Amino acid sequence: MSQAPQLVVHRDKELMAQAAAARLITRIVDAQSSRGSASVVLTGGRNGNGLLAALAAAPARDAIDWGRLDLWWGDERFLPEGDPERNVTQAREALLDSVPLDPKRVHAMPASDGPYGNDVDAAAAAYAEELARAAGPENHGPVPTFDVLMLGVGPDTHVASLFPELPAVRETERTVVGVHGAPKPPPTRISLTLPAIRSAREVWLLAAGEDKAQAAAIALSGAGEIQAPAAGARGKTRTLWLLDAAAASQLPRSLYPPASP
Numbered sequence: 276m277s278q279a280p281q282l283v284v285h286r287d288k289e290l291m292a293q294a295a296a297a298r299l300i301t302r303i304v305d306a307q308s309s310r311g312s313a314s315v316v317l318t319g320g321r322n323g324n325g326l327l328a329a330l331a332a333a334p335a336r337d338a339i340d341w342g343r344l345d346l347w348w349g350d351e352r353f354l355p356e357g358d359p360e361r362n363v364t365q366a367r368e369a370l371l372d373s374v375p376l377d378p379k380r381v382h383a384m385p386a387s388d389g390p391y392g393n394d395v396d397a398a399a400a401a402y403a404e405e406l407a408r409a410a411g412p413e414n415h416g417p418v419p420t421f422d423v424l425m426l427g428v429g430p431d432t433h434v435a436s437l438f439p440e441l442p443a444v445r446e447t448e449r450t451v452v453g454v455h456g457a458p459k460p461p462p463t464r465i466s467l468t469l470p471a472i473r474s475a476r477e478v479w480l481l482a483a484g485e486d487k488a489q490a491a492a493i494a495l496s497g498a499g500e501i502q503a504p505a506a507g508a509r510g511k512t513r514t515l516w517l518l519d520a521a522a523a524s525q526l527p528r529s530l531y532p533p534a535s536p
């Protein structure tokens with residue numbers, strides 16, 4: 276597991292999204308140049324979609340070889356294909372429909388009207404198998420070693436669809452689980468588990484806005500991962516919190532000293 280999380284605090288959420296998009300372009304280009312391809316796990320939510328929209332608007336996006344990029348999702352709302360609330364629908368709108376991706380490398384999580392019907396546990400198991408098939412011997416495990424895995428942080432400290440105290444956040448064996456009874460709609464979801472998240476080289480947690488301030492402070496102040504799932508999201512080589520000033524406003528001074536007036 277990586278060292279302590281690193282924090283980068285930007286002035287506001289627009290700048291945070293632009294800076295994170297620039298950072299992501301660099302990581303993808305570096306991975307493609309050293310390993311031939313790159314793999315990135317996307318997140319849903321306002322901050323994740325803000326980053327994708329900023330990436331779509333960045334001229335440097337053309338530095339990415341989009342055909343050599345694998346995209347995975349950290350979680351999905353278990354809804355019919357094309358539902359506007361699905362994370363993949365929102366990602367397509369923000370970025371994916373405007374870049375030349377290889378459709379075989381866009382690994383969306385199953386929809387509730389797909390091959391597994393309404394059986395979210397079967398859909399989750401199928402996604403786990405898809406990940407396992409993509410993992411090579413060099414990955415030493417049941418998921419590929421993602422280059423960057425991004426997670427939005429919910430106001431209740433949830434990441435992906437791992438909500439405080441629910442069974443999904445306690446999972447230690449499976450890489451993907453069906454989530455039942457999520458407190459945020461829709462109640463039925465699919466999520467990577469903490470062990471799968473921790474197999475990424477870099478985990479980036481995105482938190483912008485005042486409503487994320489308490490969650491960031493709790494997760495970064497030594498809370499347990501069952502009570503505060505964001506506290507358990509760590510990358511193998513790096514864990515990076517990307518915040519705006521509003522989300523950083525309740526952090527202990529030892530972590531982020533506010534600028535002097």
Ligand SMILES: O=C1O[C@H](COP(=O)(O)O)[C@@H](O)[C@H](O)[C@H]1O
Pocket residue numbers: 318319320321322323350351352362426427428429430434435436459
């Ligand atoms: O429902 C979800 O919420 C979280 C956080 O979203 P936000 O809008 O509060 O930033 C998101 O990361 C997750 O992917 C999504 O399914």
